[in-house]
Amino acid sequence: MEKIEYRAVIKFLFLKGNTPSQIKDELDSVYGDSAPSFTTVKFWAAEFKRGRRSLEDDERPGRPKTVTTNDNIAKVHQLVLDDRRIKVREIAEIMKMSKERVCHILNQDLGMRKLSARWVPGLLTLDHKLARMNISSALFGRVAELGASLGEPPVKGTTHEHCTIVAAIAHATSDSNAFMGDCVAYFIAALTVAYT
Known part of the structure; x- marks a missing residue:
């Protein structure tokens, strides 16, 4: 069961007037081991008590975790094809992403490795x-x-x-x-x- 569905059940039981302990007991009897923890039930009951209506997670600040997209992988690949001697730092500056992500794209997604100051495919196709x-x-x-x-x-x-x-x-x-x-x-x- 999705966490959104658990939150909906918690909200329903909270609006019926159940306490977090009663909600947890009810969830355990229905879902068994897959039921959310008491801490989670208590957190969401408190959120609904404060007047929260949404079941979705709040937006988080910072860069999204989706830096490794197909579009970015293609751009990094094109940069390497244009200049086989390009440095990871230069790619990171151009793409505005961390050097760690660039290394991950080059090594894991593109299967490339640095050889004699040149990026080459890891294995010949x-x-x-x-x-x-x-x-x-x-x-x-x-x-x-x-x-x-x-x-x-x-x-x-x-x-x-x-x-x-x-x-x-x-x-x-x-x-x-x-x-x-x-x-x-x-x-x-x-x-x-x-x-x-």
Whole structure:
């Protein structure tokens, strides 16, 4: 039973002339263990004695507890997408909410965590993995156009673009540690050849 319904019963019994003790006994006989406490019955009987008519709770001062709304979550998500290096403090100032709430939204609602000063999703979704595969495929194609191969050692004239592309491939496909090791080795060798 809702607390408003209990209050209505308390008001009815109070208006019949019952005392708080009699009201509590009546509620216990009907509702058993789910009946409100004697303190609650006594409080509401006193309120009705003072002339209160409403059964609703009074308005409370302060900020509403509904800061974590879908609208606010979407705004925080957009702020993070616009600038992955944004600080919690900056988001809190922009959104006019506490840093604790911003952290809750980022960690619990959006599943993000701070990694190397960037906000990233906690776990890669299937969409993220597909995007990484598409990027690495495009980068492999670009490396092939430039004539570089991870299987061959870099030659004199290896450009900065080669190094950048190989580093991007290593990052995009970092799920495979062996492949990432090959990319890092090639990257180091390419830098050595390019700058000697």
